[in-house]
Amino acid sequence: MVSKDTTSNLVIDTPLNPILALSLFLTEQQPTVYDHSHHQDPTIVALYKISLSAMAVELPFESNFITTMKTACTTNEKLFRKLEDYRIECNTMLKRRYSYDDDDTTSEDLEYPDKLPMKGRAITRNGTRSEEDYNFIVDFKKEIKGRMNWAVCLQLGYNKNVF
Structure with missing residues:
Protein backbone atom coordinates (compact mmCIF):
# COMPACT_ATOMS: atom_id res chain seq x y z
CA MET A 1 0.00 0.00 0.00
CA VAL A 2 1.24 3.43 -0.90
CA SER A 3 0.30 6.54 1.05
CA LYS A 4 1.85 9.83 2.08
CA ASP A 5 3.01 8.21 5.30
CA THR A 6 4.79 5.32 3.58
CA THR A 7 6.55 7.54 1.03
CA SER A 8 7.56 10.30 3.47
CA ASN A 9 10.29 8.17 5.14
CA LEU A 10 11.93 7.02 1.89
CA VAL A 11 15.26 8.30 0.69
CA ILE A 12 14.45 9.25 -2.86
CA ASP A 13 17.05 9.40 -5.60
CA THR A 14 16.52 11.40 -8.75
CA PRO A 15 15.44 10.58 -11.34
CA LEU A 16 12.53 8.79 -9.67
CA ASN A 17 11.67 5.19 -10.33
CA PRO A 18 8.55 5.39 -12.58
CA ILE A 19 6.43 3.36 -10.13
CA LEU A 20 7.51 5.60 -7.25
CA ALA A 21 6.83 8.70 -9.37
CA LEU A 22 3.32 7.45 -10.15
CA SER A 23 2.76 6.74 -6.44
CA LEU A 24 3.95 10.23 -5.46
CA PHE A 25 1.84 11.79 -8.21
CA LEU A 26 -1.28 10.05 -6.92
CA THR A 27 -0.65 10.50 -3.20
CA GLU A 28 0.36 14.15 -3.22
CA GLN A 29 -2.61 15.18 -5.39
CA GLN A 30 -1.18 18.60 -6.21
CA PRO A 31 -3.20 20.69 -8.69
CA THR A 32 -0.11 21.91 -10.54
CA VAL A 33 3.28 20.41 -11.32
CA TYR A 34 5.00 23.31 -9.53
CA ASP A 35 3.32 22.41 -6.22
CA HIS A 36 4.64 18.85 -6.40
CA SER A 37 7.62 17.91 -4.22
CA HIS A 38 9.49 16.55 -7.29
CA HIS A 39 8.35 19.03 -9.92
CA GLN A 40 11.56 18.69 -11.94
CA ASP A 41 11.41 14.92 -12.32
CA PRO A 42 10.73 13.93 -15.96
CA THR A 43 8.21 11.21 -15.00
CA ILE A 44 6.26 13.62 -12.78
CA VAL A 45 6.27 16.25 -15.56
CA ALA A 46 5.08 13.61 -18.04
CA LEU A 47 2.26 12.53 -15.69
CA TYR A 48 1.10 16.14 -15.35
CA LYS A 49 1.17 16.55 -19.14
CA ILE A 50 -0.92 13.39 -19.54
CA SER A 51 -3.45 14.55 -16.97
CA LEU A 52 -3.58 17.99 -18.60
CA SER A 53 -4.28 16.51 -22.01
CA ALA A 54 -6.99 14.28 -20.51
CA MET A 55 -8.58 17.32 -18.87
CA ALA A 56 -8.29 19.31 -22.10
CA VAL A 57 -10.79 16.88 -23.62
CA GLU A 58 -13.18 17.41 -20.70
CA LEU A 59 -12.85 21.20 -20.49
CA PRO A 60 -14.60 21.97 -23.82
CA PHE A 61 -17.44 19.64 -22.84
CA GLU A 62 -17.80 21.34 -19.47
CA SER A 63 -17.52 24.77 -21.07
CA ASN A 64 -20.14 23.85 -23.70
CA PHE A 65 -22.41 22.44 -21.00
CA ILE A 66 -22.14 25.61 -18.92
CA THR A 67 -22.73 27.79 -21.98
CA THR A 68 -25.75 25.69 -22.98
CA MET A 69 -27.20 25.85 -19.47
CA LYS A 70 -26.74 29.62 -19.33
CA THR A 71 -28.42 29.99 -22.72
CA ALA A 72 -31.33 27.77 -21.65
CA CYS A 73 -31.80 29.70 -18.41
CA THR A 74 -31.64 33.05 -20.22
CA THR A 75 -34.19 31.84 -22.77
CA ASN A 76 -36.50 30.63 -20.00
CA GLU A 77 -36.21 33.97 -18.22
CA LYS A 78 -37.14 35.80 -21.44
CA LEU A 79 -40.09 33.49 -22.06
CA PHE A 80 -41.35 33.89 -18.49
CA ARG A 81 -41.07 37.68 -18.77
CA LYS A 82 -42.88 37.59 -22.12
CA LEU A 83 -45.62 35.40 -20.63
CA GLU A 84 -45.93 37.70 -17.65
CA ASP A 85 -46.15 40.74 -19.93
CA TYR A 86 -48.79 38.96 -22.03
CA ARG A 87 -50.85 38.09 -18.94
CA ILE A 88 -50.65 41.67 -17.72
CA GLU A 89 -51.65 42.93 -21.18
CA CYS A 90 -54.66 40.55 -21.26
CA ASN A 91 -55.65 41.58 -17.78
CA THR A 92 -55.42 45.26 -18.69
CA MET A 93 -57.46 44.66 -21.84
CA LEU A 94 -60.20 42.85 -19.88
CA LYS A 95 -60.14 45.48 -17.20
CA ARG A 96 -60.52 48.20 -19.84
CA ARG A 97 -63.25 46.23 -21.61
CA TYR A 98 -65.36 45.70 -18.50
CA SER A 99 -64.68 49.03 -16.86
CA TYR A 100 -66.83 51.89 -17.99
CA ASP A 101 -67.27 55.54 -17.35
CA ASP A 102 -70.72 57.08 -17.13
CA ASP A 103 -70.24 59.10 -20.29
CA ASP A 104 -69.13 56.53 -22.87
CA THR A 105 -70.40 53.04 -21.92
CA THR A 106 -73.40 51.65 -20.14
CA SER A 107 -73.86 48.30 -18.50
CA GLU A 108 -76.10 47.21 -21.41
CA ASP A 109 -73.09 47.49 -23.77
CA LEU A 110 -71.07 44.93 -21.81
CA GLU A 111 -70.77 41.40 -23.16
CA TYR A 112 -71.34 38.91 -20.41
CA PRO A 113 -70.42 35.24 -20.73
Missing part, protein backbone atom coordinates in the same frame (compact mmCIF):
# COMPACT_ATOMS: atom_id res chain seq x y z
CA ASP A 114 -73.21 32.74 -21.36
CA LYS A 115 -74.97 31.48 -18.27
CA LEU A 116 -74.03 27.92 -17.44
CA PRO A 117 -76.69 25.48 -16.33
CA MET A 118 -76.53 24.45 -12.73
CA LYS A 119 -76.60 20.64 -12.69
CA GLY A 120 -75.98 20.29 -9.01
CA ARG A 121 -78.06 17.81 -7.10
CA ALA A 122 -78.45 17.25 -3.44
CA ILE A 123 -75.72 15.01 -2.10
CA THR A 124 -76.76 12.35 0.32
CA ARG A 125 -74.06 10.47 2.15
CA ASN A 126 -76.32 7.82 3.54
CA GLY A 127 -78.91 5.93 1.61
CA THR A 128 -79.13 4.29 -1.79
CA ARG A 129 -78.05 7.33 -3.86
CA SER A 130 -74.49 7.30 -2.52
CA GLU A 131 -74.22 3.53 -2.95
CA GLU A 132 -75.50 3.79 -6.54
CA ASP A 133 -72.87 6.46 -7.31
CA TYR A 134 -70.13 4.35 -5.76
CA ASN A 135 -71.19 1.22 -7.62
CA PHE A 136 -71.24 3.11 -10.92
CA ILE A 137 -67.66 4.30 -10.33
CA VAL A 138 -66.48 0.80 -9.41
CA ASP A 139 -68.09 -0.67 -12.53
CA PHE A 140 -66.60 2.10 -14.69
CA LYS A 141 -63.11 1.41 -13.32
CA LYS A 142 -63.47 -2.29 -14.12
CA GLU A 143 -64.27 -1.55 -17.78
CA ILE A 144 -61.38 0.79 -18.50
CA LYS A 145 -57.73 -0.01 -19.02
CA GLY A 146 -55.00 2.32 -17.78
CA ARG A 147 -55.50 5.43 -15.71
CA MET A 148 -58.87 6.52 -14.36
CA ASN A 149 -60.47 9.25 -16.47
CA TRP A 150 -62.70 11.08 -14.03
CA ALA A 151 -64.07 13.51 -16.62
CA VAL A 152 -65.41 10.67 -18.77
CA CYS A 153 -66.75 8.85 -15.70
CA LEU A 154 -68.57 11.97 -14.56
CA GLN A 155 -70.06 12.62 -18.02
CA LEU A 156 -71.27 9.01 -18.37
CA GLY A 157 -72.74 9.23 -14.87
CA TYR A 158 -74.60 12.40 -15.81
CA ASN A 159 -75.85 10.77 -19.01
CA LYS A 160 -77.19 7.79 -17.03
CA ASN A 161 -78.61 10.15 -14.37
CA VAL A 162 -76.48 8.51 -11.68
CA PHE A 163 -74.75 11.43 -10.01
Whole structure:
Protein backbone atom coordinates (compact mmCIF):
# COMPACT_ATOMS: atom_id res chain seq x y z
CA MET A 1 0.00 0.00 0.00
CA VAL A 2 1.24 3.43 -0.90
CA SER A 3 0.30 6.54 1.05
CA LYS A 4 1.85 9.83 2.08
CA ASP A 5 3.01 8.21 5.30
CA THR A 6 4.79 5.32 3.58
CA THR A 7 6.55 7.54 1.03
CA SER A 8 7.56 10.30 3.47
CA ASN A 9 10.29 8.17 5.14
CA LEU A 10 11.93 7.02 1.89
CA VAL A 11 15.26 8.30 0.69
CA ILE A 12 14.45 9.25 -2.86
CA ASP A 13 17.05 9.40 -5.60
CA THR A 14 16.52 11.40 -8.75
CA PRO A 15 15.44 10.58 -11.34
CA LEU A 16 12.53 8.79 -9.67
CA ASN A 17 11.67 5.19 -10.33
CA PRO A 18 8.55 5.39 -12.58
CA ILE A 19 6.43 3.36 -10.13
CA LEU A 20 7.51 5.60 -7.25
CA ALA A 21 6.83 8.70 -9.37
CA LEU A 22 3.32 7.45 -10.15
CA SER A 23 2.76 6.74 -6.44
CA LEU A 24 3.95 10.23 -5.46
CA PHE A 25 1.84 11.79 -8.21
CA LEU A 26 -1.28 10.05 -6.92
CA THR A 27 -0.65 10.50 -3.20
CA GLU A 28 0.36 14.15 -3.22
CA GLN A 29 -2.61 15.18 -5.39
CA GLN A 30 -1.18 18.60 -6.21
CA PRO A 31 -3.20 20.69 -8.69
CA THR A 32 -0.11 21.91 -10.54
CA VAL A 33 3.28 20.41 -11.32
CA TYR A 34 5.00 23.31 -9.53
CA ASP A 35 3.32 22.41 -6.22
CA HIS A 36 4.64 18.85 -6.40
CA SER A 37 7.62 17.91 -4.22
CA HIS A 38 9.49 16.55 -7.29
CA HIS A 39 8.35 19.03 -9.92
CA GLN A 40 11.56 18.69 -11.94
CA ASP A 41 11.41 14.92 -12.32
CA PRO A 42 10.73 13.93 -15.96
CA THR A 43 8.21 11.21 -15.00
CA ILE A 44 6.26 13.62 -12.78
CA VAL A 45 6.27 16.25 -15.56
CA ALA A 46 5.08 13.61 -18.04
CA LEU A 47 2.26 12.53 -15.69
CA TYR A 48 1.10 16.14 -15.35
CA LYS A 49 1.17 16.55 -19.14
CA ILE A 50 -0.92 13.39 -19.54
CA SER A 51 -3.45 14.55 -16.97
CA LEU A 52 -3.58 17.99 -18.60
CA SER A 53 -4.28 16.51 -22.01
CA ALA A 54 -6.99 14.28 -20.51
CA MET A 55 -8.58 17.32 -18.87
CA ALA A 56 -8.29 19.31 -22.10
CA VAL A 57 -10.79 16.88 -23.62
CA GLU A 58 -13.18 17.41 -20.70
CA LEU A 59 -12.85 21.20 -20.49
CA PRO A 60 -14.60 21.97 -23.82
CA PHE A 61 -17.44 19.64 -22.84
CA GLU A 62 -17.80 21.34 -19.47
CA SER A 63 -17.52 24.77 -21.07
CA ASN A 64 -20.14 23.85 -23.70
CA PHE A 65 -22.41 22.44 -21.00
CA ILE A 66 -22.14 25.61 -18.92
CA THR A 67 -22.73 27.79 -21.98
CA THR A 68 -25.75 25.69 -22.98
CA MET A 69 -27.20 25.85 -19.47
CA LYS A 70 -26.74 29.62 -19.33
CA THR A 71 -28.42 29.99 -22.72
CA ALA A 72 -31.33 27.77 -21.65
CA CYS A 73 -31.80 29.70 -18.41
CA THR A 74 -31.64 33.05 -20.22
CA THR A 75 -34.19 31.84 -22.77
CA ASN A 76 -36.50 30.63 -20.00
CA GLU A 77 -36.21 33.97 -18.22
CA LYS A 78 -37.14 35.80 -21.44
CA LEU A 79 -40.09 33.49 -22.06
CA PHE A 80 -41.35 33.89 -18.49
CA ARG A 81 -41.07 37.68 -18.77
CA LYS A 82 -42.88 37.59 -22.12
CA LEU A 83 -45.62 35.40 -20.63
CA GLU A 84 -45.93 37.70 -17.65
CA ASP A 85 -46.15 40.74 -19.93
CA TYR A 86 -48.79 38.96 -22.03
CA ARG A 87 -50.85 38.09 -18.94
CA ILE A 88 -50.65 41.67 -17.72
CA GLU A 89 -51.65 42.93 -21.18
CA CYS A 90 -54.66 40.55 -21.26
CA ASN A 91 -55.65 41.58 -17.78
CA THR A 92 -55.42 45.26 -18.69
CA MET A 93 -57.46 44.66 -21.84
CA LEU A 94 -60.20 42.85 -19.88
CA LYS A 95 -60.14 45.48 -17.20
CA ARG A 96 -60.52 48.20 -19.84
CA ARG A 97 -63.25 46.23 -21.61
CA TYR A 98 -65.36 45.70 -18.50
CA SER A 99 -64.68 49.03 -16.86
CA TYR A 100 -66.83 51.89 -17.99
CA ASP A 101 -67.27 55.54 -17.35
CA ASP A 102 -70.72 57.08 -17.13
CA ASP A 103 -70.24 59.10 -20.29
CA ASP A 104 -69.13 56.53 -22.87
CA THR A 105 -70.40 53.04 -21.92
CA THR A 106 -73.40 51.65 -20.14
CA SER A 107 -73.86 48.30 -18.50
CA GLU A 108 -76.10 47.21 -21.41
CA ASP A 109 -73.09 47.49 -23.77
CA LEU A 110 -71.07 44.93 -21.81
CA GLU A 111 -70.77 41.40 -23.16
CA TYR A 112 -71.34 38.91 -20.41
CA PRO A 113 -70.42 35.24 -20.73
CA ASP A 114 -73.21 32.74 -21.36
CA LYS A 115 -74.97 31.48 -18.27
CA LEU A 116 -74.03 27.92 -17.44
CA PRO A 117 -76.69 25.48 -16.33
CA MET A 118 -76.53 24.45 -12.73
CA LYS A 119 -76.60 20.64 -12.69
CA GLY A 120 -75.98 20.29 -9.01
CA ARG A 121 -78.06 17.81 -7.10
CA ALA A 122 -78.45 17.25 -3.44
CA ILE A 123 -75.72 15.01 -2.10
CA THR A 124 -76.76 12.35 0.32
CA ARG A 125 -74.06 10.47 2.15
CA ASN A 126 -76.32 7.82 3.54
CA GLY A 127 -78.91 5.93 1.61
CA THR A 128 -79.13 4.29 -1.79
CA ARG A 129 -78.05 7.33 -3.86
CA SER A 130 -74.49 7.30 -2.52
CA GLU A 131 -74.22 3.53 -2.95
CA GLU A 132 -75.50 3.79 -6.54
CA ASP A 133 -72.87 6.46 -7.31
CA TYR A 134 -70.13 4.35 -5.76
CA ASN A 135 -71.19 1.22 -7.62
CA PHE A 136 -71.24 3.11 -10.92
CA ILE A 137 -67.66 4.30 -10.33
CA VAL A 138 -66.48 0.80 -9.41
CA ASP A 139 -68.09 -0.67 -12.53
CA PHE A 140 -66.60 2.10 -14.69
CA LYS A 141 -63.11 1.41 -13.32
CA LYS A 142 -63.47 -2.29 -14.12
CA GLU A 143 -64.27 -1.55 -17.78
CA ILE A 144 -61.38 0.79 -18.50
CA LYS A 145 -57.73 -0.01 -19.02
CA GLY A 146 -55.00 2.32 -17.78
CA ARG A 147 -55.50 5.43 -15.71
CA MET A 148 -58.87 6.52 -14.36
CA ASN A 149 -60.47 9.25 -16.47
CA TRP A 150 -62.70 11.08 -14.03
CA ALA A 151 -64.07 13.51 -16.62
CA VAL A 152 -65.41 10.67 -18.77
CA CYS A 153 -66.75 8.85 -15.70
CA LEU A 154 -68.57 11.97 -14.56
CA GLN A 155 -70.06 12.62 -18.02
CA LEU A 156 -71.27 9.01 -18.37
CA GLY A 157 -72.74 9.23 -14.87
CA TYR A 158 -74.60 12.40 -15.81
CA ASN A 159 -75.85 10.77 -19.01
CA LYS A 160 -77.19 7.79 -17.03
CA ASN A 161 -78.61 10.15 -14.37
CA VAL A 162 -76.48 8.51 -11.68
CA PHE A 163 -74.75 11.43 -10.01
